[in-house]
Amino acid sequence: MSESEKPVSLQSYIRLCVVVFIVVVCTTSAMIATSFSHVGDGWTLKVAIILGIAVVNAFLVAGYLMHLLSEKKLIYTVLAFTVFFFIGLMGLTVWATNGFPPGTVSH
Amino acid sequence: MEIPYTVQNRPDTGIYNAKLGIWLFLASEVMLFGGLFSAYVLLRVGAEPGMWPHGWLNVTLGTVNTLLLALSAITTLLAWAACKVRDFGKFKIFHGCTILLALTFLGIKSYEYHDKLIHYEIALTNGKFADGHLVEKSKDFDLLKKIGTVTLHGHIVEDRRELMDLRSSEAQAAKHEDITIAAADIKKMGNYGPRHNTFTAIYFTLTGLHALHILGGTLVIFYFWGPGSRMWKTDPERFTNRIEVSGLFWHFVDLVWIFLFPVLYLT
Numbered sequence: 001m002s003e004s005e006k007p008v009s010l011q012s013y014i015r016l017c018v019v020v021f022i023v024v025v026c027t028t029s030a031m032i033a034t035s036f037s038h039v040g041d042g043w044t045l046k047v048a049i050i051l052g053i054a055v056v057n058a059f060l061v062a063g064y065l066m067h068l069l070s071e072k073k074l075i076y077t078v079l080a081f082t083v084f085f086f087i088g089l090m091g092l093t094v095w096a097t098n099g100f101p102p103g104t105v106s107h
Numbered sequence: 108m109e110i111p112y113t114v115q116n117r118p119d120t121g122i123y124n125a126k127l128g129i130w131l132f133l134a135s136e137v138m139l140f141g142g143l144f145s146a147y148v149l150l151r152v153g154a155e156p157g158m159w160p161h162g163w164l165n166v167t168l169g170t171v172n173t174l175l176l177a178l179s180a181i182t183t184l185l186a187w188a189a190c191k192v193r194d195f196g197k198f199k200i201f202h203g204c205t206i207l208l209a210l211t212f213l214g215i216k217s218y219e220y221h222d223k224l225i226h227y228e229i230a231l232t233n234g235k236f237a238d239g240h241l242v243e244k245s246k247d248f249d250l251l252k253k254i255g256t257v258t259l260h261g262h263i264v265e266d267r268r269e270l271m272d273l274r275s276s277e278a279q280a281a282k283h284e285d286i287t288i289a290a291a292d293i294k295k296m297g298n299y300g301p302r303h304n305t306f307t308a309i310y311f312t313l314t315g316l317h318a319l320h321i322l323g324g325t326l327v328i329f330y331f332w333g334p335g336s337r338m339w340k341t342d343p344e345r346f347t348n349r350i351e352v353s354g355l356f357w358h359f360v361d362l363v364w365i366f367l368f369p370v371l372y373l374t
Contacts, residue, residue, distance in 0.1 A: 010185070020177075024174070025174065035369075035373035054368075058362050065184050065358050072120075079130070079134070089138065093149060
């Protein structure tokens with residue numbers, strides 16, 4: 001039985017939502033603090049940290065608000081395909097940034 | 108003819124049809140936004156050193172919008188939970204809040220767009236650059252005929268690169284004042300719209316597509332909150348499933364913003 005099919009208590013959902021919102025506020029603050037801090041020499045480390053925090057934020061929304069922590073196998077299968085193709089897309093992107101054809105003017 | 112599996116789970120999939128449908132749709136949406144994020148990465152790494160903008164967007168407004176969307180995702184979930192416990196009054200309250208939060212988000216986004224569209228960069232004939240918000244154009248202003256004047260509230264810089272990093276100490280120290288420029292002194296003039304540079308192009312594309320999703324989602328939620336809520340009286344379980352499906356879409360829109368905000372506003 002998926003989370004959305006279990007008996008629901010409005011009070012328990014309100015408690016869950018309060019916790020999720022507090023964590024979202026904390027993670028958003030952490031991202032902003034990182035952005036304006038002097039971490040590392042350039043933007044590379046900052047971007048990595050900020051996106052790492054964003055992933056935590058996304059996990060909360062997907063896991064708890066979208067009930068993905070306890071869903072049906074078919075939905076996980078659909079998402080597994082999505083993740084596979086998304087990673088492929090981003091992999092191609094990263095590959096393209098390092099593989100300009102000979103003669104390309106680089107800045 | 109009755110549509111099958113709108114309430115009962117299909118024996119082979121284990122879920123009702125609309126739920127599988129929305130997840131398949133969201134999978135396609137992941138690839139749509141993924142393609143645009145991919146374009147963002149390529150544009151950013153391909154930018155000339157020092158020419159990728161930093162600090163062009165208002166972090167305070169972006170943060171407020173992040174919290175508004177997070178709150179709206181929560182009220183959407185609570186609206187569904189209220190349906191599950193058969194409390195239609197609370198459903199109306201929670202979904203009403205979702206609509207208000209969504210409209211506030213769109214209002215703030217519109218303000219941000221307007222701010223960019225009245226922000227001008229002017230290349231001067233002496234090689235310098237004037238940058239700032241439009242105060243006024245003289246009635247006879249005509250750039251082609253080189254007559255009239257334009258007034259900006261901003262500053263003048265020697266090198267265009269000085270306009271790229273607004274978080275730099277130089278940019279923070281710059282004194283902004285009203286500058287009146289004669290059309291005869293203008294070589295090129297343009298606002299910070301999508302065609303200003305690759306950053307504004309991808310910014311308007313990504314946030315514009317996202318805002319369209321917000322608008323579409325708001326219309327659907329409004330329908331279920333208003334005229335569509337009549338189904339509650341005839342088929343409450345099916346109505347609850349509709350709220351769950353629209354909620355999943357809304358959470359996805361929130362998920363996209365969770366990545367758009369740091370990528371565009373913070374890095």
